[in-house]
Amino acid sequence: xxxxxxxxxxxxxxxxxxxxxxxxxxxxxxxxxxxxxxxxxxxxxxxxxxxxxxxxxxxxxxxxxxxxxxxxxxxxxxxxxxxxxxxxxxxxxxxxxxxxxxxxxxxxxxxxxxxxxxxxxxxxxxxxxxxxxxxxxxxxxxxxxxxxxxxxxxxxx
Amino acid sequence: xxxxxxxxxxxxxxxxxxxxxxxxxxxxxxxxxxxxxxxxxxxxxxxxxxxxxxxxxxxxxxxxxxxxxxxxxxxxxx
Numbered sequence: 001x002x003x004x005x006x007x008x009x010x011x012x013x014x015x016x017x018x019x020x021x022x023x024x025x026x027x028x029x030x031x032x033x034x035x036x037x038x039x040x041x042x043x044x045x046x047x048x049x050x051x052x053x054x055x056x057x058x059x060x061x062x063x064x065x066x067x068x069x070x071x072x073x074x075x076x077x078x079x080x081x082x083x084x085x086x087x088x089x090x091x092x093x094x095x096x097x098x099x100x101x102x103x104x105x106x107x108x109x110x111x112x113x114x115x116x117x118x119x120x121x122x123x124x125x126x127x128x129x130x131x132x133x134x135x136x137x138x139x140x141x142x143x144x145x146x147x148x149x150x151x152x153x154x155x156x157x
Numbered sequence: 158x159x160x161x162x163x164x165x166x167x168x169x170x171x172x173x174x175x176x177x178x179x180x181x182x183x184x185x186x187x188x189x190x191x192x193x194x195x196x197x198x199x200x201x202x203x204x205x206x207x208x209x210x211x212x213x214x215x216x217x218x219x220x221x222x223x224x225x226x227x228x229x230x231x232x233x234x235x
Contacts, residue, residue, distance in 0.1 A: 007184070007225055049229035058226065062184075089225045091183075 001035065001066045003097055008079060008088035009058040012045050019059065022084055026063060029075055035067030041110045052086050066097050169206025173214075181214040183221035189228060193219060197229045 006026075010019060023040060030037055043060035052058060067075075072090060079088045173179055179188070192200050192215055199219055202212040222228040 009226065048226040049223070050226060052226055087225060089221060091221070 001068055001097055002092060003038075003064065003066050003094035004072065004090055005062065005064045005093055006075070006079075006088055006090045007060065007062050009048070009052060009086045010061055010084045011053070011086060012055055012057045012059050014059070014084050018084055019061070022082060023061070023063075025078065025082070026075070029071065029078060030065050030067055033067065033071040033074075035065055035071065037063060037065040037107055039064035039108045039110075041108075055086070058086060064093070171206060171208040171211055173211040174208055181211070181218045183218040183225070184227065185218075186222060186227050189215070189219055189222055193228065195232065196234060197232045 010022065019042070027037060039062065041062040041064075043062065045057050045059050048056060048058050076088070076090060079085050173181070181188075183189070192205055194200060199216060202209070205212070207215065219228060223230050
């Protein structure tokens, strides 16, 4: 069994019980096929970088689980048909995980505490890099000049 | 007219090689934002100073984050 992780965006305006229903459906598929969910992390509502389905915000839900590769297709197909789910991405984390090690891992279920607003850190301005390229070229040109007098100075006995 | 081609001294070390504990995860938007420009473009390796291996990992992480709307594809200017 391999470790996977699925991050999905649910519609922000759905009721809590529908979110629980979606989680329940995922549990049903994964555990029904003999997998095990290790982490359910509900990030809560978060501002999206671009509009999805005309919504500026989305409800993020993260699932980490161990499963056999065959059920991933079914999981993704179900997610596509789920109308609450707007987008999802499934990533493989680890290769084989021993069943014995898995049995000891308890499930972690994190619930959201507050609405997360993405803190806008000042992004790196693009002009800085274009300027830097010119700086690098200028530096190289400058290095060409002091080389000659320096070398001649060392040669003098 | 033939100026010998100069290779610039690489001023920066790859910060992922320096600190092996940083994991390149597409969910870590705070870390990834340091490597995209204002317009959302990925910063080239010769500017950021990353080594090839980590630049590839970084690019995959940024592209994944973009598909799941954690990072923008492009930001309109002005």
